[in-house]
Amino acid sequence: MSVIEAEIKTEREKLQEELGVLQNETAEAGGALNGLRHAVAGEERKLMTLQAKSEREIALMETRVRRLNDLLDQKGRRLVALGLIDEDDLAVLLPSSGKHSEQPGHSFQSDFGGDFERLAPFIQARLYARGMLFSQAQLRDVLALVRTHDLFVLAGDSGSGKTSLIKATVESLGGRCTIVPVKPNWTGPEDLLGYFNPIERSYQSTPFLKALQLAASEPHILHFIVLDEMNLARVEHYFADFLSLLENRETVPDITLYTSDEERHTVVSHGLFLAIEEEVRKRVGLPETATLEDLLKNEEANRLLHRLGGFEDAESILEHHARLRRAMAAQIRTPTSLAMPPNVRIVGAINIDETTYFLSPKVLDRIHVVRFRNPVLQDWSAIDAEVEESDLDLALPLYLPPSEIGSRTDYPRFDPSDPNTEFLVRLAREYLDPLGIEFGFRAIRQSLHYIDRARDVGVEPPEALNNVLLHKVLPKLVVDTTRQGPSGTKRAELLSDLRDAVAEAMTELDLSSVPESCVVELDRVIAGVDGNNGIANYWLR
Structure with missing residues (x-):
């Protein structure tokens, strides 16, 4: 081989x-x-x-x-x-079909591609066509706050257009806006949510509660409730309980209106009355459609009703019927508790002058405050140049379902390694606390939540951090600079150092993308100290 x-x-x-x-x-x-x-x-x-x-x-x-x-x-x-309820009450009792008519307006998904960044230019153009001038930075700030599900307050001069801005924005989003005027004599939570009248056995409701109930009945529509001139009374007196309730972000807040004892009494009373009248009808042969009038006109039925029910005369039956009707109406229209509707946003409008109360630290710690400048003082030419032409019909609003705005979630966890967290913690430790300004975990987590939600509407992190300082820090800035800090450093120096630290963090800030610059505002506050007896006051004009 x-x-x-x-x-x-x-x-x-x-x-x-x-x-x-x-x-x-x-x-x-x-x-x-x-x-x-x-x-x-x-x-x-x-x-x-x-x-x-x-x-x-x-x-x-x-x-x-x-x-x-x-x-x-x-x-x-x-x-x-039997006349114990009417057709409107029955409609509340019966389960709804879950269907709702389609809202007129542009589709967020089809016409806007589900892009939140396109909302501010559309709203601006729509308001501009109506003679209302607002910058995109203002509108983006409001939209970011709407997405946080936090309470925010517009603070400014009376008649400067605070409420008009909110109403116009909500209408542009296809929502409803309810204005609730706050009265100077509000002293407790019952002025906000009402109270149960034990004599009448009925609930005395309020415009605020009715607005919440309307929102609950229309889950497909965004609802804004504006507490107008909310600091005419002390906010912590009438609003503190409700504000604390909103702190729970892991579950749906449940608003307790009154105890369930009254509900049980009403159920038992109605059950007994219905059992008696049913027995009477069976004995005399009256149909199920028989009314109370039919029972009283039928001599045999009337006699049995008096004997079985222990009634002495016709008037006592009518009085008992009236009490049952009032109690039933109260239970149907105002249950013992109400789950906070997820489609609701609560907004406050306040004036800062000698006729109002300033917001307490407890309230400021839980809300965002947006200082609202008089539109007359704005640069109208800049807004004119900013307005974009739209291919959409500006006469129609956008229909933005509440479910697409974003759900109410817990605040981001506290992460010391996060750059924004590091900066805010440093401000709190080195400047705010020595100045006597509280800024804790809640405020930091709330700030981080705003920064996260603001990005989707077109607010970049530097601009969002600027807005956070305007919302959460500067409104608390009322400091006597003649005093010394805990370490012996003069508060005037601490305030100046705070300004420099903020300015260093704002080097990349685009001034055209923010409603105001927090550095400019700090400069204004510092410049006003000498003319205000050494008091640094953010709210001083």
Whole structure:
């Protein structure tokens, strides 16, 4: 055998060996594939079984719900026939279909591509067409605050357009705006949310509570509730409980209006009355549609109703009926508690003058304050140049469903390594605390939440940090600079050092992208110290 033949033979044997290995691997892969096919088939059978079971359970649940709804409708109709409730009350009792008519306006997804950055130019152009001049920076700030689900307050001169801005913005987003004027005599939470009258056995509601209930009945519409001139009374007196309730961001806040004892009493009283009247109807043969008038006009039914119910005369029956009707109306229209509707935003409008109360540290710590400059003093030419032409019909609003704005989530966790956290902590430790200004974990986490939500509406981190200082720090700046700090350093020096630290952090700030510069505002405050007996006051004009 020649050398060539030997090499060919060796190569052939090698190839046959490799072929055998490949055949074995193919067989193993085929076996594995068959195993996978059997497993997939088994899982598909399980899925089909679960799907069929789920469909049966859903059908059973729907049947039960229909029966319950029919029973509720039947019992409700009986209450209407007896005059214990009216048709409007029955509509509240019966479950809604969950459907709502489509709101007129532009689609956020189709016309705006779901892009929050496009909202401010659209709103600005829409308001500009109506003769209202607001910068995009102002509108982006408001939109960012709307996305935080936090309470924010517009502070400015009376008649400067604070409420007009909110109303116009809400209308441009396809929402509803309710203005609730605050009265100087508000002294407690009952002025905000109402109270239960035990004598009348009814709940005395308020415009604020009615606005919350309206929002709950329209979950597909964004609702703004504006507390107008909210510092005519002391905010911490009437609003502190509600403000504390809103601190819980992990669950839906539940607003307790009154105890459930009254609800139980009403249920028992109605149950007894309905049982008695049903027994009377059965004995005398009156139909289920019989009214209270029919029962009283029927001599036998009237006699039985008096005897079984322990009533002495016709007047006592009517009085008892009137009490039941008032109690039932109170329970239906104002339940014992109300879950905070997720489609609600609460906004305050305050004036800073000698006729109002200043916001307490507790309130300032939990809200955002936006100082609102008089539009007359703005640079109108800059706004004219900023307004963009829109291809959309500006006569129509945007319909922005509340679900697309963003859910109410917990604040970001405290991360000491985050640059913004580091900066805010340094301000608190080195400047704010020595100046006597509180700025703790809650304020820092709330600030970080704003910075996070502001990015989506087109506010970059440097601008968002500037806005945070305007919202959360400067409104607290009322300091006697003639005093010394804890370390012996004069507060005037601390205030100047605070200004320099902020200016260093704001080197990349685009002034055209913010409503105001926090550095410029600090300069204004420092410049006013000498003419104000050494008091540095952000609110001094």
